[in-house]
Amino acid sequence: MLARMTEFSRSSRAQHPPDPFNPAREVAVRVLLRVLAGDTFAAPALDSALNSARLPGRDSGLATHIVYGTLRHLPSLEAALAPMLSGDTHPKTRAVLLAGAFEKLHLDTPPHAVVSEYVNLARGARLAPSGLVNAVLRRIEAVAPGELTHTEMAPWLADAYRAAYGEQAASIFADLLTPQPLWLSLSERGAQALEAEGSAVTPGPQGMDRVELSRPLRETEAFGQGWAQPINPASLACVDALGDVNGVPVLDLAGGAGIKAAMLAARGASVTSVDVLARKHDSARANLKRLGLRADFVTHDLSAPVDLPPVSHVLLDAPCTGSGTLRSHPEIKLRLTPQAVTAAAQLQAQMLPHAAALVQPGGTLVYSVCSVLPQEGAEVVARFLDGHPEFTPESIPEVEVPHVPAGPGLLTVPVDGIDGFFIARLRRRQEG
Numbered sequence: 133m134l135a136r137m138t139e140f141s142r143s144s145r146a147q148h149p150p151d152p153f154n155p156a157r158e159v160a161v162r163v164l165l166r167v168l169a170g171d172t173f174a175a176p177a178l179d180s181a182l183n184s185a186r187l188p189g190r191d192s193g194l195a196t197h198i199v200y201g202t203l204r205h206l207p208s209l210e211a212a213l214a215p216m217l218s219g220d221t222h223p224k225t226r227a228v229l230l231a232g233a234f235e236k237l238h239l240d241t242p243p244h245a246v247v248s249e250y251v252n253l254a255r256g257a258r259l260a261p262s263g264l265v266n267a268v269l270r271r272i273e274a275v276a277p278g279e280l281t282h283t284e285m286a287p288w289l290a291d292a293y294r295a296a297y298g299e300q301a302a303s304i305f306a307d308l309l310t311p312q313p314l315w316l317s318l319s320e321r322g323a324q325a326l327e328a329e330g331s332a333v334t335p336g337p338q339g340m341d342r343v344e345l346s347r348p349l350r351e352t353e354a355f356g357q358g359w360a361q362p363i364n365p366a367s368l369a370c371v372d373a374l375g376d377v378n379g380v381p382v383l384d385l386a387g388g389a390g391i392k393a394a395m396l397a398a399r400g401a402s403v404t405s406v407d408v409l410a411r412k413h414d415s416a417r418a419n420l421k422r423l424g425l426r427a428d429f430v431t432h433d434l435s436a437p438v439d440l441p442p443v444s445h446v447l448l449d450a451p452c453t454g455s456g457t458l459r460s461h462p463e464i465k466l467r468l469t470p471q472a473v474t475a476a477a478q479l480q481a482q483m484l485p486h487a488a489a490l491v492q493p494g495g496t497l498v499y500s501v502c503s504v505l506p507q508e509g510a511e512v513v514a515r516f517l518d519g520h521p522e523f524t525p526e527s528i529p530e531v532e533v534p535h536v537p538a539g540p541g542l543l544t545v546p547v548d549g550i551d552g553f554f555i556a557r558l559r560r561r562q563e564g
């Protein structure tokens with residue numbers, strides 16, 4: 133079928149100039165192409181594509197919707213396309229068909245408009261044989277839900293969600309397929325400025341606000357003035373799990389681009405942030421400057437001991453698979469393997485004792501990962517506690533987001549746009 137359709141599209145191109153299509157769809161397809169090739173995550177690819185394309189706000193929204201929606205529903209879209217494609221499908225053709233199938237099956241765009249937009253895109257942007265796109269998108273129908281297409285994730289991963297959340301798993305699976313809301317940590321002035329610009333600001337857990345923006349965040353006064361910081365409430369709960377840090381030196385280990393460092397500094401802590409990648413410190417510094425805050429930075433590989441003076445409060449927000457962030461990063465579920473989970477768990481188990489060595493007697497250690505898999509959370513901490521009787525797990529009343537118990541810690545429940553984090557708070561015994 134592919135060869136015949138290619139010929140058809142060539143002959144039709146010779147007769148007519150390409151019909152117009154909305155450039156948002158080309159942006160979406162080109163971003164999908166990169167993400168599906170495993171070259172990048174969706175967020176940075178989409179950011180840079182939208183920056184170069186300079187689409188009007190509504191079209192940026194459409195491109196974003198298509199990219200994330202296609203990734204969220206990829207297993208069922210693949211299943212719906214499979215009977216109509218034979219042999220290897222070129223990655224560009226596959227990306228056009230997946231985006232078109234998503235838009236036809238899940239968005240409100242009228243079906244005939246979906247077909248003609250993607251046919252014009254395929255032809256005009258030379259992405260795919262337009263005849264094939266026409267034939268497939270006219271015929272495509274949703275598949276009956278099976279195990280994979282119902283949860284839209286691999287069975288082993290869906291089982292891990294069921295094991296973690298029991299009866300709540302079904303509503304979590306449904307929630308993970310919906311667009312991610314924006315959460316902001318806002319000052320009073322930030323909330324006022326956003327509302328004055330026409331954004332809707334709704335208070336949420338951990339003192340955060342859920343915001344529907346009237347314009348892109350980076351263009352708002354609140355962001356420019358440093359009155360707003362995007363962070364997920366579950367991520368902020370890891371910071372809050374340290375308790376009162378006002379005036380206290382805090383080590384922020386695996387601090388990355390410094391989002392938690394910023395929240396700690398905003399709470400009055402003197403923060404030293406440690407990460408293996410120096411370039412992450414550059415992003416963190418720039419963001420802290422925007423917020424009018426500061427921190428110190430140390431570049432170090434935390435799989436080895438680090439030579440820093442012990443402090444009373446240590447946060448290890450360890451590198452992880454991100455399995456708790458599937459709503460905002462749906463590509464993770466498409467790439468994640470059990471082998472990657474094992475590798476992450478090994479690194480986490482190496483890092484935790486080095487973090488613990490930096491906690492003063494009587495001090496607090498918070499271990500967190502944005503993963504719902506027990507290998508990266510409860511099991512890492514339980515094994516650590518077996519070998520370190522000087523540490524005891526504590527309950528964490530500061531965590532306001534919905535959560536369930538998980539061994540020596542807790543798991544936040546990934547519903548309503550809240551990420552799934554494992555968080556444990558450990559107290560080091562006083563000496564003597």
Ligand SMILES: C[S@@+](CC[C@H](N)C(=O)[O-])C[C@H]1O[C@@H](n2cnc3c(N)ncnc32)[C@H](O)[C@@H]1O
Pocket residue numbers: 385386387388389390391392393406407408409412432433434435449450451452
């Ligand atoms: C979950 S992210 C941290 C997010 C950060 N805490 C925040 O809130 O912005 C994990 C970080 O671990 C860092 N990392 C990975 N391996 C590391 C290692 N061996 N030593 C130190 N940092 C490491 C990564 O560079 C990444 O920035």
